[in-house]
Amino acid sequence: MRARRIGVARRKIVASPAYLQEHGTPRSVDDLARHNCLGFNFRRTMPVWPLREGSRTVDRAITGSLLTNNGETMRRAAIAGVGLARLGEYHVRADLAEGRLVEVLAGTVGDEEEIHAIFLGGERMPQRVRVFLDFTVPLLQAFLRQP
Numbered sequence: 828m829r830a831r832r833i834g835v836a837r838r839k840i841v842a843s844p845a846y847l848q849e850h851g852t853p854r855s856v857d858d859l860a861r862h863n864c865l866g867f868n869f870r871r872t873m874p875v876w877p878l879r880e881g882s883r884t885v886d887r888a889i890t891g892s893l894l895t896n897n898g899e900t901m902r903r904a905a906i907a908g909v910g911l912a913r914l915g916e917y918h919v920r921a922d923l924a925e926g927r928l929v930e931v932l933a934g935t936v937g938d939e940e941e942i943h944a945i946f947l948g949g950e951r952m953p954q955r956v957r958v959f960l961d962f963t964v965p966l967l968q969a970f971l972r973q974p
Contacts, residue, residue, distance in 0.1 A: 829948030833964055834971035836915040836940045840876075841928040846908040853911070853931050856880055856887060863910030864889035868896055876913050877937040884937035902928075915940065917971060942971065 842852075853859055856878050866874050866889060875886035891910050895901050898918045905912035905919075906927050912919075913936065922928040944964060946956055 830943040830945050833942040833944055833967045836942055838913055838936045838938055839916050839930050840911055840913050840932050841905055841919050841930055842911045843906055843908045844929055856935055864891040865893045865901055865904055865910045865912045866891055868894035878935045879937045
């Protein structure tokens with residue numbers, strides 16, 4: 828197996844304007860305790876959000892009414908006003924631009940996720956895999972770098 832690094836996915840905490848109007852906008856990391864924070868239920872995840880407090884990153888426990896196993900469901904729940912979501916910037920970029928979601932606590936999210944393409948490599952790697960990677964990786968890299 829080989830891995831080709833594509834880039835880094837930065838995360839943002841977002842909510843719908845309707846949710847913020849009804850529940851208020853968190854002004855500090857401590858305010859999250861009073862909000863419905865949506866979470867993931869992957870085996871490797873824990874009910875915490877890594878957040879910056881000053882110069883250090885701290886895992887803050889979160890609670891919420893929804894656990895999901897994919898970002899699209901989380902995104903749709905956030906747009907529907909269910910609660911706050913911590914998602915990759917690429918997932919919510921268009922929603923932020925269109926006003927469907929609003930970023931909260933900007934600069935406090937303390938984690939990023941590296942994105943890689945994993946494939947069988949070496950001497951016997953099919954040419955179609957090489958061509959696919961050569962075509963796809965630059966497109967994905969440009970997409971991740973967009974503001």
